[in-house]
Amino acid sequence: MNLPFIEIIESPTPDPNLLMWKFADKDREIKNGAQLTVRESQQAMLLNQGQLADVFQPGLHRLATENVPILSRLKGWKYGFESPFKADVYFFNTYHFINNKWGTPAPILMQDSQFGQVRVRAFGSFDIKIADAGKFFRTYAGTFPRLTIFELQGQLRDFVAPKFGEVLAQEQIPLTSAAGNITDLSRKIEPHLKPYFETLGLELTQFIITSVTLPEEVTAFYDKVTNMNMVADMDKFTRFNTANAIGEKGTALNDATQTALAMGVLLNQVQQNNTNATPQQAPAATPPPNDITAKLQQLKILFENGLIDEDEYKAKKADLLTQL
Incomplete structure (x- = not known):
């Protein structure tokens, strides 16, 4: 018994955490002229015999020779295809995946002009989205029939954490700037991260540093410096400290x-x-x-x-x- 051909291809997102999933065709062929519906915040990709035929943006698409010329070339049909054909269809979520956590698994050794070599830790988050479904499929997701953001987060964190320390060293950012102005530091580091994400077909839309933790001895030193900067009269400051010591x-x-x-x-x-x-x-x-x-x-x-x-x-x- 022959299975009916596929005439309608569409797939609402089954899971908000999905980056990519394969359309369940149940080993059926696609009818010539079949309709492909791609929703907003989606992209769809046609794969024939392991080769990428085309990527479709949001909208209604008719899968015919004039609309998919690459497929005709892949199949070797000189005058196009009139009969049903076998192809795999993948859908991609292209909305923002926000608040992906990152952090340094171990303290990063950085060189500071005042303190010398200092170990710091940092934590934050980043937002991403799929910008090029074809590139994302070829460079990362090709072997997965179903891929969630959780599988990708681990690899991206392993890149972000050491890159953070590398940029601190390259830019010679002082320890005071790293700990005292994390918003400005986030803006400085983000351009160094974007090229890597682009090679995966992803767009880094936002990179955030939420905290930079300094060693206790460095923090204690800056606490003393801050207290000293608040004192206008050193003589009064000395008498005040002496009075505190007497009463303690x-x-x-x-x-x-x-x-x-x-x-x-x-x-x-x-x-x-x-x-x-x-x-x-x-x-x-x-x-x-x-x-x-x-x-x-x-x-x-x-x-x-x-x-x-x-x-x-x-x-x-x-x-x-x-x-x-």
Whole structure:
């Protein structure tokens, strides 16, 4: 039993992730004068005996001798073809495939004029579309009856990541520019990538760098530089840092300050005792409340610094409180 000839050829996109797929002809021949419908955001390709016969843009096409002259030459028909013929039809999605992720699988070694050799990592995305279905088929997709964007992404990422580092080296882009202005860096790198995509019949419509990660030591250095640039008065900046260090427990400057205060309290106490002492050991006048408050504060500093024990602290504190 002979299978009916194919008279209508069309194929709505079965999967939005498809780049290319073969029309299911079920091994039937195409009738002379058959109609081929190519939708917007599609291209169709006719393949005869492994050779590309023609590529069709969006619209309605009649597959006849006058419309497909290349097929006549491939078949060797001197006066065209009137009988059905066997050919493979492939459809291609030509809309934008956006947000294809890329990243450096390992840090890239780049040379910087200030820091020398530095390892950086970068991440981003790119948008592509099929610009030339024939070239795409010949250079990449010829052995696939069905091809999705996912199969292509891996190969493109393997090209983009090392090319990123190569362009940084060629253009001698400073580390500050690479990390600080990624939009401008994206524009500089994109023209270096486009020729490769064109060899595959693809168009790189947008290349984006979302982040450039610097080593921790480089980031720490720039944080310090940024803080310094925000300071207009270096003397005030020094005093500010010193005050912060004094108030921060556990630092050497804080420990030294506390010790100095404690020693000052001891010396002041000794001097007062020597001044107030008389041969008759007359009772000292009751100190004013403000003086007692200061002594209580000094006493607490002595205790916190371990210069007196808890019992001594409590006894002296009780003595001072009785004078209020």
